[in-house]
Amino acid sequence: MKKISFLFLAIIVALMTSCGITPDVQPVTDDLTLPLADGTLDIAFTDSLTNKTGTVTAASGDNVNVSLIIKKTPTGEKPRIMRIFITDKANYRGKTDQPLFEIKLKNIDEQTQTIDYTVSPTSGKVYIHCDVYDNKDKVTRKTLIVNIASEAQIASWQNVTLGAQSNAAASRLASATGDLYKVCDLDSNIRYVDITYAALGSPSVKPTFLSNPRRAALGLSTTIPTSNTVCGGGSTAGGLATYFVLAPTTVDFVTANDAILGGLTIPATAQDIVAEVGKTYAFLNGRNKKGLIKVTKITAGTTDFNGTITFDLKVQK
Numbered sequence: 001m002k003k004i005s006f007l008f009l010a011i012i013v014a015l016m017t018s019c020g021i022t023p024d025v026q027p028v029t030d031d032l033t034l035p036l037a038d039g040t041l042d043i044a045f046t047d048s049l050t051n052k053t054g055t056v057t058a059a060s061g062d063n064v065n066v067s068l069i070i071k072k073t074p075t076g077e078k079p080r081i082m083r084i085f086i087t088d089k090a091n092y093r094g095k096t097d098q099p100l101f102e103i104k105l106k107n108i109d110e111q112t113q114t115i116d117y118t119v120s121p122t123s124g125k126v127y128i129h130c131d132v133y134d135n136k137d138k139v140t141r142k143t144l145i146v147n148i149a150s151e152a153q154i155a156s157w158q159n160v161t162l163g164a165q166s167n168a169a170a171s172r173l174a175s176a177t178g179d180l181y182k183v184c185d186l187d188s189n190i191r192y193v194d195i196t197y198a199a200l201g202s203p204s205v206k207p208t209f210l211s212n213p214r215r216a217a218l219g220l221s222t223t224i225p226t227s228n229t230v231c232g233g234g235s236t237a238g239g240l241a242t243y244f245v246l247a248p249t250t251v252d253f254v255t256a257n258d259a260i261l262g263g264l265t266i267p268a269t270a271q272d273i274v275a276e277v278g279k280t281y282a283f284l285n286g287r288n289k290k291g292l293i294k295v296t297k298i299t300a301g302t303t304d305f306n307g308t309i310t311f312d313l314k315v316q317k
Contacts, residue, residue: 032092032093032094032095033091033092033093034091034092034093034129034141035093035139036139037131037139037140037141038138038139039077039132039133039134039136039138039139039140039141040073040075040077040134040138040140041070041071041072041073041077041079041132041134041140042070042071042072042073043068043069043070043071043130043132043140043141043142044068044069044142045066045067045068045069045142045144046066046067046068046069046112046177046178046179047066047067047177047178050066050144054143054144054145055144055145055146055147056144056145056146056147057146057147057148057149057153058119058146058147058148058149058153058317059119059148059149059150059151059152059153059317060119060120060121060122060148061118061119061120061152062118062119062152062153062317063116063117063118063119063176063287063289063317064115064116064117064118064119064128064144064146064317065114065115065116065155065174065176065177065192065317066114066115066128066144066177067112067113067114067115067174067177067179067189068082068112068113068114068115068130068142069110069111069112070082070105070110070111070112070113070132071109071110072108072109072110077134077135077136077138078107078134078135079105079106079107079111079132079133079134080104080105080133080134080135081102081103081104081105081132081133082102082103082105082113082130082131082132082133083099083101083102083130083131083133084099084100084101084102084103084115084117084128084129084130084131085097085099085100085128085129085131086100086117086126086127086128086129087126087127087129088121088124088125088126088127089127090125090127092127093129099131100117103188105132106188108230111185112179112181112185112189113188113189114174114176114177114179114189114192115128115130116176116192117146119146119148121148122148122150123148123150124148125145125146125147125148126145126146126148127143127144127145127146128143128144128145128146129141129142129143130142130143130144151258152258152262152316152317153258153317154256154257154258154261154314154315154316154317155175155176155177155178155314155315155316155317156312156313156314156315157175157178157312157313158312159296159310159312160173160178160180160310160311160312160313161308161309161310162180162195162196162197162308162309163197163306163307163308164197164198164199164207164301164304164305164306164307164308164309165198165199165220165305165306166301166303166305166306167301167305167306167307167308169308170182171196171197171198172186172193172195172196172197172212173193173194173195173196173313174189174192174193174194175194175195175283175285175289175291175313175315176192176194176287176289176315176317177192179192181193183224183228183231183234183236184224184228184230184231184234186234186236187231187234190212190236190238190239191239191240191286193212193239194211194212194239194240194242194283194285194286194287195209195211195242195283195285195293195313196209196210196211196212196214196215197209197210197275197309198210198215198218198220198305199304199305199307200218200272205304205305206274206275207274207275207276207298207307207309208272208273208274208275209244209272209273209275209281209283209293209309210244210271210272210273211239211240211241211242211243211271211272212236212237212238212239212240212242213237213238213239213240213241213271214241214271214272215236215237216237217271218272221236222235222236222237223235223236224236239286240285240286240287241268241271241286242271242283242284242285242286243266243267243268243269243270243271243283243284244266244270244271244272244273244281244282244283245265245266245267245270245273245281245282245283246273246279246280246281246282247264247279247280247281247282247292251264251280251282251292253280253292253294253312253314256292256314258316258317261290261291261292261314261315261316262290262316264282264284264290264292266282266283266284266290268284275295275298275309275311276295276298277295277296277297277298278295279294279295280292280293280294280295281293281295285315289315289316289317290315290316291313291314291315291316292313292314292315293311293312293313294311294312294313295309295310295311296310296311296312297309297310297311298310
């Protein structure tokens with residue numbers, strides 16, 4: 001019966017063609033919408049405001065730095081790789097679009113990964129799609145919308161607390177994202193860490209800001225103890241240099257904007273500086289961004305090496 005139907009259809013088409021009638025053939029169009037994201041991984045931006053709004057503001061030439069916390073699911077799906085796609089249209093993926101970059105993920109319950117994008121358009125919006133593929137090749141997607149401003153922007157963080165060597169609190173900060181890092185998340189994020197804290201000196205111990213590479217030079221351990229069941233034996237060494245200097249008294253931390261930060265003079269000499277409550281310090285990181293740190297509190301702790309420091313911070317994007 002099917003053969004008769006196909007034969008009948010062929011005869012009709014042949015008759016239409018012989019009579020000069022061309023069948024109305026609809027063109028096949030590519031589907032350029034975003035691919036299905038039906039994965040079940042738990043993904044969120046580490047900054048609560050960004051996670052709530054899904055947007056940031058940045059100017060052309062600014063660096064957009066955001067971090068995501070990626071968690072396994074109770075049903076067992078494991079994160080495998082994250083691919084970052086950039087577009088200037090909502091819900092769009094070109095047929096030949098390739099990821100800006102990709103990050104191989106770790107098979108652990110929870111991890112933090114940072115993305116870095118330099119804004120090139122001068123107006124409009126940019127859509128950053130963070131596609132995380134699991135071990136079943138399903139995608140869980142988190143999208144960030146960048147609203148492009150006409151003036152350069154800054155990032156600011158309040159009440160940041162870092163712990164000294166023996167304190168359980170994180171001792172490292174990525175000023176661009178406000179993320180605090182303990183040792184096990186450092187391997188793929190070390191290039192973003194620009195400020196660390198330690199208690200240094202003998203016989204008088206001083207609370208000290210320092211770059212991550214400076215820690216090894218001053219005798220601090222860079223090997224993660226084997227007692228750490230997650231990443232024991234790993235290294236905390238490396239990263240880019242950050243330089244510190246006491247900020248001029250004429251600089252007002254509260255009103256400091258991109259122009260004021262950009263005008264700071266910071267010699268590339270000292271990668272560590274003793275911190276005092278009430279003082280403001282300027283820094284220049286390895287990404288050539290300048291910032292200010294205003295120290296609000298220092299807690300000594302029960303020993304010289306387990307205290308904390310609390311501060312506010314501003315940095316160029």
